[in-house]
Amino acid sequence: MRxxxxxxxxxxxxxxxxxxxxxxxGLPNETPKLKADVKxxxxxxxxxxxxxxxxxxxxxxxxxQFHRKHDDFMEYCVYTIRHSHxxxxxxNKGGKGKFTENRPWTTAEKIFMxxxxxxxxxxxxxxxxxxxxxxxxxxxxxDIKISIGKDGKKNTTYSFDRLSRIPDKRYIKDLVLKSTRxxxxxxxxxxxxxxxxxxxxxxxxxxxxxxxx
Ligand SMILES: [Zn+2]
Numbered sequence: 599m600r601x602x603x604x605x606x607x608x609x610x611x612x613x614x615x616x617x618x619x620x621x622x623x624g625l626p627n628e629t630p631k632l633k634a635d636v637k638x639x640x641x642x643x644x645x646x647x648x649x650x651x652x653x654x655x656x657x658x659x660x661x662x663q664f665h666r667k668h669d670d671f672m673e674y675c676v677y678t679i680r681h682s683h684x685x686x687x688x689x690n691k692g693g694k695g696k697f698t699e700n701r702p703w704t705t706a707e708k709i710f711m712x713x714x715x716x717x718x719x720x721x722x723x724x725x726x727x728x729x730x731x732x733x734x735x736x737x738x739x740x741d742i743k744i745s746i747g748k749d750g751k752k753n754t755t756y757s758f759d760r761l762s763r764i765p766d767k768r769y770i771k772d773l774v775l776k777s778t779r780x781x782x783x784x785x786x787x788x789x790x791x792x793x794x795x796x797x798x799x800x801x802x803x804x805x806x807x808x809x810x811x
Pocket of ligand 1: 610611612613614615657658659660661662
């Protein structure tokens with residue numbers, strides 16, 4: 599029997615025990631906090647061989663193991679650029695943000711509505727506006743609203759949370775456009791595009807859900 603939970607379960611489904619530990623995989627640094635957590639039964643070690651599908655919690659009483667239920671992602675993501683200052687400010691405020699752009703994000707809005715209905719994540723990936731080169735951050739879109747501004751033109755306000763760094767070198771030119779199924783050519787990098795959600799976002803999402811030491 600495989601047990602999956604979005605968060606650490608309060609009780610073990612097998613023995614009804616309430617002592618559930620987080621499994622720490624790999625070879626962590628032995629900090630005083632880690633030692634204390636291990637002693638208290640909050641952390642157990644999983645071993646140093648890590649796979650894509652390891653359990654993340656364990657019942658301390660009966661050793662039953664539990665997997666994390668992963669989020670579903672939309673096939674498409676929205677790529678845009680922002681000045682690094684705006685992105686870093688949102689990151690330092692806990693990863694939530696709200697920005698307005700002077701153009702209607704019509705396709706992105708439609709995908710967001712579908713994602714909302716399906717309970718799936720519609721990711722947004724960011725590059726730095728002052729140096730359009732790498733994909734630096736990603737986040738979960740939590741709202742997209744198109745409205746008409748004072749100048750009579752349509753604009754878009756979008757909100758997001760879970761803003762996370764993309765640690766590896768990932769390039770905007772490698773994003774695959776929804777419209778053509780081809781990568782963005784380096785000479786034609788635009789400030790906005792709907793792209794195929796890159797696999798590395800899914801991988802990062804899983805990794806970033808783990809306990810960090
Ligand atoms: Zn148990």
